[in-house]
């Protein structure tokens with residue numbers, strides 16, 4: 001794998017593992033894959049097939065009984081209702097293991113193969129807690145990858161920068177007393193989850209916040225984070241702050257989100273640390289707006305590596 005290409009992990013099951021009638025934009029993964037294949041004029045993306053995460057890896061973060069009940073298709077109805085993604089489909093088990101496997105593969109790209117950045121074209125499942133899922137999230141891939149990264153002698157401190165429009169509540173709770181992982185969440189004040197947790201740093205935006213205000217605040221956050229030592233950046237890059245998103249309440253434009261990404265990539269470069277991209281949320285109507293914004297995210301990263 002070339003170090004100047006962005007290695008992205010993707011499998012068809014990211015879309016096909018969910019029921020087509022679920023109240024969730026299941027097609028966004030395959031639409032995005034197609035769009036990236038059509039628009040990667042510089043051939044700057046290298047595609048990887050995600051492996052299956054192991055039960056032992058999920059145990060780094062989650063309760064054994066919760067994991068086993070999920071793997072054995074024995075979650076209770078109210079647990080499934082909290083997660084959403086209904087009607088539940090059996091393939092969701094393989095999908096979930098591959099989705100976490102893709103994030104762990106991206107981590108290996110950085111920690112073992114020496115890439116500057118890598119990404120998974122799904123995940124960023126930040127609403128999952130120790131023993132329960134919520135808000136389309138079953139297990140917390142960010143937290144599992146953080147624990148896995150901390151097993152490396154090169155990683156003493158992980159920064160999880162969560163720019164999804166919803167608070168990274170599960171991640172915040174899992175690491176609330178853990179100084180090895182610094183959790184930062186910029187989110188809409190009035191969005192789900194309505195009971196917020198406490199990240200190391202939370203920034204809340206009022207409804208209808210637009211590009212200028214958002215980017216001004218992000219500049220302040222990044223400037224302050226520059227003064228703290230981190231060994232790796234996990235970027236939860238949800239695009240649901242987009243104006244046309246059905247679940248976010250902010251009003252960022254496509255150009256605003258591109259500027260957001262550029263600021264994070266420039267910050268990473270100035271810090272000289274590697275980065276893992278986690279996709280995060282996006283529920284725009286039409287779905288093409290979400291796909292366009294994610295396409296920007298990954299192509300900008302790929303171009304950043306080549307420049």
Ligand SMILES: [Zn+2]
Nearest residue numbers: 164166240281
């Ligand atoms: Zn979200």
